Amino acid sequence: MALLTPVAFFIFNRPDLTAQVFEAIRQAKPHKLLVVADGARFPEEEEKCLKTRQVIKNVDWDCEVLTNFSDTNLGCKYRVSSGLDWVFSQVEKAIILEDDCLPEPSFFAFCEELLEYYYNHEQIMHLAGTNLIPQPHLNTSFLFSRLVPIWGWATWRRAWNHYDIEMKLWNKYKTENDIYYFGKQANNVYNVFESNYLNQIDxxxxxxxxxxxxxxxxxxxxxxxxxxxxxxxxxxxxTKAASHICSIPVQSIDLPLIKPLETIPNKEFDEKFLEFSNRPNPPSLTKSLKNLVKNWIKKY
Structure with a gap:
């Protein structure tokens, strides 16, 4: 069954990864595909960017393809944000994937049903596909959170209209007590927002x-x-090095979805999710062996 919800696909310079995620999109067969691409940073990268864009030419199902390709390199911050501005100038809602976010097939049905069901629920702004601390025994299909995971997600134009790249509300917000919702992780959340506000992260x-x-x-x-x-x-x-946060296995979600009766964020879940995502990566076996050898040499 074809997917009625538009899919927005963000690509850059990795044709092999783009092909894998494109194949997942191809299996879902969306009626509309919006593709956003950044330009090369230097001449040697131009061929990779071109090969990546050519992956999209493999659309072989009934699909309207819209493209927003940049001739110059805008960087992560401005290419994705301007690309999403363009996406939501075209459509009211969208499922959003980057070139390294490989969805389990049921992700598309999950997003499509909930984008429609909560279309007019203004407080719900984001649908995530990622759960780093799965709750398989939960008696509903999903939970509500105040976190915003972006490895495979979906939203509406009404929510994206709140996006402000300059974070003008930050100076007022950080004087309020709401940041303490995140409990022991409040300082980590504060530091992430402050770093983005100060433009220290692209x-x-x-x-x-x-x-x-x-x-x-x-x-x-x-x-x-x-x-x-x-x-x-x-x-x-x-994401240049392997991490514990990319090792969570995917599963298919059962349909039809079972919805919670109340739209209340799960504070305990949010703290545990942040604790897990902020946990340092364990040293690799190779690195551990190198350290052992180094210490042995120093000792003897």
Whole structure:
């Protein structure tokens, strides 16, 4: 069955990863595909960017394809944010995937049903596909959260209208007590928002998370993980090394979805999710062996 919800696909310079995620989109067969691409940073990268864009030519189903390709390199912060501005100038709602976010097939049905069901629920601003601490025994299909995971997600134009890349609400918000919702992780959340506000990170998603939080927005998170991040490698923008957060297995979510009776964020879940995501990566076996040898040499 074809997917009625538009899919927005963000690509750059990794044709092999783009092809994997494109194949998942191809299996879902959306009626509309919006593709956003950044330009090369230097001449040697132009061929990779071109090969990546050529992956989209493999659309072989009934699909309207719209493209927004930049001739110059805008960087992560401005390419993704301007791309999403363009997406929501075209459509009212969208499922959003980057080139390294490989969805489990049921992710699309999960998003499509909930985008329609909560279309007019202003407080719900974000649908996530990622759950780093799965809750398989939860008696509903998903929970509500104040976190904003962006490895495979979906939203509406009405929510994206709150996006402010300059985070003008931050100076007022950080004097309020709402940040303490995040408990022991409040300082980590504060530091992420402050770093984005000071433009110390070339990223768009910290601003999106802040605008959701500052507007008391809620996120829907599936009880199990629906997205595998395949981009943790040397050519990643922010994900150059392997991490424990990309090792969570994906599962198919059962349909029809069972919805919670109340739209209340799960504070305990949010703290545990942040604790897990902020946990340092354990040292690799190779690194541990090297350290052992180094210490042995020093000793003897």
């Amino acid at each position: 990223s768009w998603d910290g601003q999106w998370a802040f605008n959701c939080v500052a507007n008391q927005g809620l996120t829907i998170i599936p009880k199990i993980n629906l997205i595998k991040n395949i981009g943790f490698r040397e050519d990643g923008t922010h």
